[in-house]
Amino acid sequence: MSWLTKIGTIDRRIIYGLVLLAVAIPLLFKMILPIRVSEPVMMCFNAIDRLPQNSVVMISIDYDAASEPELQPMLVAVLRHCFAKDLKVILLGHWALGLPLGEIALNQVAREYKKVYGEDYVNLGYRPGYVAQMVGLGREIRDFFAVDYKGIPIDSFPFMRSVHNYNDIDILFGLEAGATGDAWVQYAGARFNQKMFFGATGVVAPDYFPYLQAKQIEGIIAGLQGAAEYETLVKQAGSAILGMPAQSVVHGLILLFIIIGNIGYLLTRKKK
Amino acid sequence: MIGNIIGTWIAATLTIAILSFLYRDNPLYKLAEHLYVGVSAGFWVIYTWSFDVKPMLIDRFIQATGVEKWVLVIPAILGIIMLSRWIPKYGWISRIPISFTVGIGAGLGITASIQGFILPQIQATLLPLTTINNIIIVIGFITTIFYFYFSREHKGFLKVGSRVGIIFIMVAFGASFGYTVMARISLLIGRVYFLLHDWLHILR
Numbered sequence: 071m072s073w074l075t076k077i078g079t080i081d082r083r084i085i086y087g088l089v090l091l092a093v094a095i096p097l098l099f100k101m102i103l104p105i106r107v108s109e110p111v112m113m114c115f116n117a118i119d120r121l122p123q124n125s126v127v128m129i130s131i132d133y134d135a136a137s138e139p140e141l142q143p144m145l146v147a148v149l150r151h152c153f154a155k156d157l158k159v160i161l162l163g164h165w166a167l168g169l170p171l172g173e174i175a176l177n178q179v180a181r182e183y184k185k186v187y188g189e190d191y192v193n194l195g196y197r198p199g200y201v202a203q204m205v206g207l208g209r210e211i212r213d214f215f216a217v218d219y220k221g222i223p224i225d226s227f228p229f230m231r232s233v234h235n236y237n238d239i240d241i242l243f244g245l246e247a248g249a250t251g252d253a254w255v256q257y258a259g260a261r262f263n264q265k266m267f268f269g270a271t272g273v274v275a276p277d278y279f280p281y282l283q284a285k286q287i288e289g290i291i292a293g294l295q296g297a298a299e300y301e302t303l304v305k306q307a308g309s310a311i312l313g314m315p316a317q318s319v320v321h322g323l324i325l326l327f328i329i330i331g332n333i334g335y336l337l338t339r340k341k342k
Numbered sequence: 343m344i345g346n347i348i349g350t351w352i353a354a355t356l357t358i359a360i361l362s363f364l365y366r367d368n369p370l371y372k373l374a375e376h377l378y379v380g381v382s383a384g385f386w387v388i389y390t391w392s393f394d395v396k397p398m399l400i401d402r403f404i405q406a407t408g409v410e411k412w413v414l415v416i417p418a419i420l421g422i423i424m425l426s427r428w429i430p431k432y433g434w435i436s437r438i439p440i441s442f443t444v445g446i447g448a449g450l451g452i453t454a455s456i457q458g459f460i461l462p463q464i465q466a467t468l469l470p471l472t473t474i475n476n477i478i479i480v481i482g483f484i485t486t487i488f489y490f491y492f493s494r495e496h497k498g499f500l501k502v503g504s505r506v507g508i509i510f511i512m513v514a515f516g517a518s519f520g521y522t523v524m525a526r527i528s529l530l531i532g533r534v535y536f537l538l539h540d541w542l543h544i545l546r
Contacts (some may be wrong), residue, residue, distance in 0.1 A: 086364045093527070093534045097545060139532020140525060166389055198393050201450055256458025272525030276518040283479075284466030286458075293521060294528040313531040322525045 075332050077334040085327065092319045101315035102307075110282055111180065111299040113289030114267045117241055123156045124332070125240040126233060130254065131163030131172035133247035137170055137271045141245045143310035144269035145175045148243055151304050153183035158229045159191040160239070162215065162252050165201040169193075188227040195219025200250060205259040235262075241288070242266035246274055255286050269296065310331040354541040357533050482510040 489507030
C-alpha cells in the first residue's frame with residue numbers, strides 16, 4: 071500500500087487528535103496574532119461610539135450555551151464599550167436558556183465599571199412570543215415588561231421611566247444564533263425604523279450580511295473573528311483574541327488536509 | 343463557591359463524556375446524551391408552565407375582570423383542543439387551533455417579509471453600474487434568478503445565464519460553509535478553553 075493510499079484511509083481519530091492539539095497548543099502558549107478590524111465591525115463600534123452620554127442601548131440575548139464561545143465575548147466587549155461611554159443598557163432575551171449568560175456578562179462588566187443596577191442598566195429577562203413582543207415594543211414596553219427579571223416594577227428604575235417604545239431606544243444590539251435577527255429587522259426595523267446592529271455566530275452571519283448591504287442594519291460582528299475585532303477596538307483582550315490563533319492554526323490544518331486528501335485522491339484515481 | 347466548583351466539575355465531566363464519542367461510542371457518552379435529553383425535557387415542561395401557562399393564562403385569568411377575563415377562555419380551549427392529536431379518533435379537531443396559528447403566522451409573516459425583506463432587498467439591488475461591486479451584485483442577482491426560472495427549458499441565453507448563476511450560488515455556499523467551519527471550531531475552542539481555564543486552571 072503506497073503512502074498515498076494510506077493517506078486516503080487514515081483513521082479519522084488521528085485527524086480529531088491533531089485538531090485538538092491545534093486548538094490546545096496555541097491556547098496553552100497564549101499565542102497572539104495581529105487582528106485587523108473589518109469594516110462591518112468598525113461600523114458597529116462607530117454606531118455605539120457616536121451615541122451621546124445616557125443614550126439607551128437595548129441588548130437582545132438571542133442565543134444559548136451552544137453559541138457561548140462566539141457570542142459571549144461580543145456581549146462582554148460591547149457592554150464594556152457601552153459602560154465606558156456611560157450609556158444606559160436594557161438587557162432582554164428571546165432565548166430562555168441564554169438569559170443566564172446575559173446576566174453573567176452584565177454583572178461582570180457592571181462591576182468592572184462600578185455601574186448600579188436600575189440606574190445604569192436593567193435586565194428585563196425573558197417573555198415568550200417574540201414576534202408579538204417586537205411589534206408591541208413599538209407601542210409600549212410595559213405591555214410586555216412591566217417588571218424586570220426579578221419582578222421589580224420597571225418604573226421604580228429612574229432611567230426606565232422615560233423609556234416607552236422604540237423612539238426611546240437609541241440602538242438595538244441583537245446577539246443572534248438563529249433567525250430571531252430576521253424578526254428584529256422585519257418588525258422593529260422595517261415598521262418602526264429602529265436602528266440596530268448584530269453580533270452573529272459564524273453559522274448565521276452569512277444570512278445577515280444582505281441586511282448590511284441593504285443598510286437595514288448598522289453593522290455586523292461575525293463569529294469569533296468579529297468578537298476578537300471588537301475586543302481589539304475596546305482595547306481589552308478576552309477569550310476571542312486568545313482563541314483566534316487556535317482558529318487560524320486549525321484552519322491551516324484543515325486546508326492541509328484538503329490539499330493532501332485531494333492530491334491522494336487524484337493520484338490514486340490516475341493509477342486506476 | 344462550592345457550588346461553582348461542583349458545577350465546573352460536572353460540566354467538565356460531561357464535556358469529556360460527549361467528546362469521547364469521537365473515539366468511539368461508549369457508556370459515558372450514552373449517559374451524557376440521556377442526561378441531556380432528560381434535563382432538556384424537564385426544562386421545557388417547567389418553562390412552558392412558568393413562562394406561558396401560569397403567567398399568561400392562569401394569573402391573568404385570576405387578575406382580569408369582565409370581558410378581558412372571559413376572552414382568555416378562547417385560547418385556553420384552543421390549547422386543550424390541540425391535545426386531541428393524542429386521540430386518533432378526535433385528532434382532526436386539532437386542525438382548528440393549528441389553522442388559527444397558521445393564519446396568524448402567515449398574516450404576520452407575509453407583511454413582514456414584504457415590508458422588511460423583499461422590498462428593501464430588491465431596492466438594494468437596483469444599483470447604478472458604476473463600481474465593480476455593484477456590477478457583481480446586479481449580475482449575481484439576475485443570473486441567480488435565471489437559475490431558478492424553471493418555466494422554460496434552459497437553452498441559449500437562459501442556459502448561459504443560469505450557468506453563471508450557479509457559480510454565484512456555489513460561491514455563496516462556499517462562504518456560508520467557511521463560516522460554519524469557523525463557528526464549529528470556535529465551539530471546540532470554547533470547550534478546550536473551559537477545560538484549561540475554568541477546570542484545570544492551567545490558563546490564567
